Amino acid sequence: MQRFATKLTASFAAAAIVTIAMGADADVGDKYGAYKVEDRRSGFTYATKETQRIQVDDFENPAMIWVDDGEALWNKAEGEASKSCASCHNDAAESMKGVATVFPKYDPKLGRMKNVEKQINICRTERMKAKPWKLESNEMLAMTVYVRHQSRGMPMNVKVDGEVAPFFEAGKKFYYQRRGQLDLACGHCHVDNPGGQMRANILSQGQSNGFPTYRLKWQRVGSIHRRFRGCNKQVRAIPYKAGSEEYTNLELYVAWRGRGLPVETPAVRN
Ligand code: HEC
Ligand code: HEC
CATH class of the missing domain: 1.10.760.10 (Cytochrome c-like domain)
Known part of the structure; x- marks a missing residue:
């Protein structure tokens, strides 16, 4: 040691x-x-x-493929509510702009902090009635990259x-x-x-x-x-x-x- x-x-x-x-x-x-x-x-x-x-x-930049994958997932309807992220948040360039700068954020319902990945799964389970994505899965990484990318330079x-x-x-x-x-x-x-x-x-x-x-x-x-x-x-x-x-x-x-x-x-x- x-x-x-x-x-x-x-x-x-x-x-x-x-x-x-x-x-x-x-x-x-x-x-x-x-x-x-x-x-x-x-x-x-x-x-x-x-x-x-x-x-x-x-x-x-090899990660730009992940941005593209995230965008495709953004527009894909899933879960019992048959909704996509876009159904509620429309254009990510507008609605997700600045998100990466302020997360992790306090969540009063959880009584603790949530990061972007956690927020994505909250939206999936509670709003879309879809299964949460596993952390480090291709889907979760692509969506997190896509959401955070909308704040690039901020x-x-x-x-x-x-x-x-x-x-x-x-x-x-x-x-x-x-x-x-x-x-x-x-x-x-x-x-x-x-x-x-x-x-x-x-x-x-x-x-x-x-x-x-x-x-x-x-x-x-x-x-x-x-x-x-x-x-x-x-x-x-x-x-x-x-x-x-x-x-x-x-x-x-x-x-x-x-x-x-x-x-x-x-x-x-x-
Ligand atoms: C023994 C030295 C060491 C310790 C202790 C250590 N790291 Fe690192 N860390 C590294 C090395 C080496 C890298 C890769 C090169 C770099 O960016 O510093 C790295 C990279 C990182 C990066 C990525 C930076 C980037 O630009 O992508 C983050 C974030 C980070 N460490 C956070 C932490 C945190 C938080 C802790 C404490 C839990 C920690 N590190 C403890 C050695 C260490
Ligand atoms: C049915 C509507 C709905 C759907 C579908 C939905 N969301 Fe949300 N989302 C919300 C609402 C409402 C909020 C406000 C915070 C809350 O109550 O969770 C929110 C908050 C967010 C936030 C935080 C924004 C901020 O500024 O704090 C992110 C990031 C987010 N959603 C990502 C997603 C992603 C990614 C998807 C698709 C996987 C998605 N959402 C699907 C309704 C939805």
Whole structure:
């Protein structure tokens, strides 16, 4: 256990040298454009030029197929009510615009936070009388990508006060809690060491503005909760379930960390 921690610290120290060397570049302040707001930087700014190029070209971005699939599902009637999303919400470009910037949102009926995936399943079960989609199924990912894509370029802006405050605090606590055999918190990697090298990866600030994201490693789109599970497993902690209240509160906190960053869905990452 100690050995791993020491190894990590050593690679972070080495990486710090790289970061300082980069900091000497006078260009650094402006070149991130909209992908940097105050001290907050999208994962885009840590990606290789090649990965960035794939993301910004809609014809090359492999996740744009998921947007198309989401659109087809949007117009498909299902369930006992024989309704489609479009039956109630019409044009997604209008009705879903801004949704990604304000979710997770408080749901008075549930008495807790809901993310976009949860909202989609609420609409499916309660409004369409259809079966909920499994998290991480192609359908759920395509619809989440499609809904969030309607806010592309808009600044992240979740509400964290009032009735939301206790959930925000729970998410923040999770973020800074050490866990797993490596005894590391999210903040050890994504607050203290962005720019550092970890195995084949350059650590970023761990922002969520591009999710669901196409990962070249996964060769498919994955949800933010899948990413949380991966990061928990990296420190050899037992991950929570996708869709759990813990991860939804964490999602809220991470969205707040990225406040002002543009929604990039669907982003492309290593
Ligand atoms: C029968 C009408 C109806 C259908 C069909 C329906 N919804 Fe909804 N939807 C609503 C209503 C009403 C709300 C307002 C919040 C609530 O009461 O759940 C809503 C809220 C939402 C929101 C949150 C919007 C916001 O600004 O907070 C999203 C996202 C959403 N629906 C997505 C979908 C998707 C995706 C589908 C198809 C899988 C769908 N809905 C099908 C009625 C519907
Ligand atoms: C041991 C270091 C480590 C810890 C601890 C860690 N992560 Fe990560 N995380 C990574 C690496 C490596 C990546 C992939 C490269 C990058 O974007 O940083 C990553 C990526 C991410 C991303 C995707 C960023 C993007 O732009 O797509 C998010 C979100 C994230 N982490 C959140 C978290 C959260 C929340 C926690 C705590 C539960 C956490 N991470 C804990 C190493 C870590």
